[in-house]
Amino acid sequence: MAYLMHIGFDNTSRLCRNVYYFEYKGIRYKLIQNNIRKWCDVLLTIIHESNNKVDQNKIYMNASEFLSALGWENESRVKLRHLGGPGIPDNYKLKNAKCRSFSFPEVPFVGYIIGYNICVIPKIETEEQRNALMLFREAFSSNNNYLAFLFYWQVLEVAKGDAIGWVNKTLKKNRNKIRLLNDEIERVPLNGKKLGNYLYEDCRNAIAHIKRKKYGQTKIKLDTLDDNSRIAISTLVIREFARYYIKSRLGLQKNMYLVRKNGKGFPFYANEEYTKHNRCKIAYK
16 A cells, blocks of 8 residues: 655745645655645655655655755745655555645744745755755744754854854955845944854854853843844844855755656756756746
8 A cells, every 4th residue: 555645844935826746856746735824735745655664754855855945945934844644545646635634834924925936946966055955944944043043053064164264254255245234233242253253152152052151152041132132133144144155155056947848747857957958848837
C-alpha cells in the first residue's frame, strides 16, 4: 500500500491559485492553498511504500528546501511540519489527492498580500545556501525576536568565516546594499562599539548565555521595555545583513523556473541554461 504524505506549511504571501502541481529535484507535489484563517496550506506527495521512513525523511528535506526558496523569493513567512497522511491504493494518482490532514496556522495572522506565484524561485546549488535559507526562513517566521536573532546570526556563520569582521567591513564598504534606513542603524545602542562587535557581544552572546554574564557585555532582562526594544531593532538590522550575506557571500544569484517542456506535461523546475536550449513554457502563466 502507498502513502499520501502531507507536509503542512504556513505562507503569508498568498498565491494566485489554490492548486499547483510541480516537480522539485525529482519529487512531485500537489500544493493546496487552504483558507489561511482556518488551516495551514499543504504539500501532498505519494510514497509507494507506506512504512518507508527513509523516503519520508528525504521528501521532508526536499520540501523544506523548496519552501525555503519560495519564502525567500516572495519574502513570506513560511513554517512547515509533517502532518502524517492516509494509506492509499498503489495505483492512486496525485491529481486525485485531497487534503485529509489539517493543522491550524502557526504563524500569527497579521494580514496578507495576494497575487504571488511559484513560477520563479532561487536556485540552491550548495549545502551552505540550503542551510542559510533554512535558518533565514525559521528566523523570519518566528514571532520571538530573541530566537530570530540567534537564527539570523547563525546565517552569518554558515561559511565559517569571521562574522563580526564581515559585518563591520560590509557596513563600511557596502552600506548602500543593505536594505536599512539610516535611522534604523542609528537606533542601535552601540555605546562606542563597532556594529559587528555589538551584535555579537551585546546581542548574540547575551541571548545565548543569558544567565552567564561573563560571556556578554550586556545582561538582558526579558521583562524590561528597554531590552525588548533594543533586541527588536537589532533583529531588524541583522536580518538585512543576513539577507545580503546569502546573496553576496554565499552567491545565491541564480533562478529556477517552473516550466513545461514543449508547453505540455507535468511542470518541473529548470535552470536558465535548460530553458535556453529546450522548448519550454512557463507553467501557470
